Amino acid sequence: MTVTHRGRARGCLLGLAAGDALGRPAENLSPEQIAARWGRLTEIDGGGTDDTEYTIFAASLLVRHGHALTPQDVALAYRQEIIPLVDGPMKGAGFSELGAIQALRRGLEPPLTGQWHRHGWSDGLAMRAAPYGIFAAGDPGEAARLVEIDGSVSNAGEGILGGRAVAGAVAAAMTGASPQEVVAAGLAVIPEDSWTARNVNRAREAVLDPAGSGGVAARLHEAVVVRHYPWTDLAPEAVALAFAAYLLGGGEVEESVVVAANLGRDADTTAAIAGALAGAGRGEAAVPERWARQIGPVEGRCLPVTAGRHVLDVADQLVEGT
Structure with missing residues (x-):
């Protein structure tokens, strides 16, 4: 069956939302803890x-500004649409945001806004990078350029590289490329000697090494997880685990998302990224119906400005804007 551009866009964001929801209760857990519980x-x-909410917010930036998006546009949107509605501590937001x-x-002003807080390595940009790949479908370099503009407000260094890798990979997946080609496209838009690239390559090796000791989850954790660090939102780690899950799932939505969620760590983000890649590659119809029924308009718990919006409507808007 032929998958349309619109179907891939809808599959991408629906897969992301499903992965986010599936991985949410497993966040910060180990594979062993997940297995014991579920x-x-x-x-x-x-x-x-x-x-999901930041993904919707990022998409709104593209709908308004398209390829002309600037860091100043992003900063202004934060100041006008996010900050005035934040009453007290921001619920559920990551360190970088x-x-x-x-x-x-x-x-x-950016780029200082993404540098001074010293959490620029966070996976906050990677988690919301998918709309840039949809918007620049077939052009990983442009997708990476656009997501870096967004990331300059909240991230720096490896945090930006993680976003570039995901956006570039989604742009390739939107053409129906194979999972191996998709991961290669993500690697092609970041430096070969970066922490993110090294981790993705280590994860690929762990996936392809059936003779390795222990199960694949143990090999992946050994390859990329920073065990001594108290938080799990490291972009090089999350992106590598998400890409590995996507490869292990053969590009299929359900298996890619389930593998990612059961790897633990920042499970909502890794499963969201894996779902975005697989959904872009396979299209909306490949997202399990029982999952799709659970995805409704977001509640705006973290970003009130996104309340009431559905990822499928957002995907349609992105397609109309290209």
């Missing part, structure tokens, strides 16, 4: 997190 986590119970908001409140 056996294998396969069913969605409730909505997603800031991953919290830091960016604090920096903007202090009057700083």
Whole structure:
């Protein structure tokens, strides 16, 4: 069956939202803890997190500004649409986004807003990078350029590279490329000697090494997880685990998302990224119907400005804007 451009866009964001929701209860857990609690986590119970809401916010930037998007546009949107609606602590936001908001409140401008808080390596940009790949479908370089503009407000260094890798990979997946080609496209838009690239390559080796000791989850954790660090939102780690899950799932939506969620760590983000890649590659019809029924309009718990919006409507808007 032929998959249309619109079907791929809708599949991408629906797969992202499904992965976000499936991975949410497994966030910060180990594969062993997940197995003890669920056996294998396969069913969605409730909505997603800031991953889906920030994805919707990022898409709105592209709908308004397209290829002419600037860091100043992004910073202004934060100041006008996010900051005025934040009453007290921001619920569910990642370190990089919290830091960016604090920096903007202090009057700083990008790229300093993504640098001064020292959490620029966070996977906050990677989690919302998919719309840039949809918008620049077939052009990984342009997708990476656009997502870096967004990332300059909240991230720096490896945090931006993680976003570039995901956006570039989604842009390739939107053409129906194979999972191996998709991962290669993500690697092609970041430096070969970067932490993110090294981790993705280590993860690929772990996936392709059936003779390795232990199960694949153990090999992946050994390859890319920073065990001594107390948080799980490291972009090089999350992107590598998401790409590995996508490869292990053979590009199929359900298996890619389930594998990612059951790897634990920042499970909502890794499953969201894997779902975005697989959904872009296979299209909306490949997202399990039982999952799709669970995805409704977001509630705006983290970003009130996104309340009431559905990822499928957002995907349609992105397609209309290209």
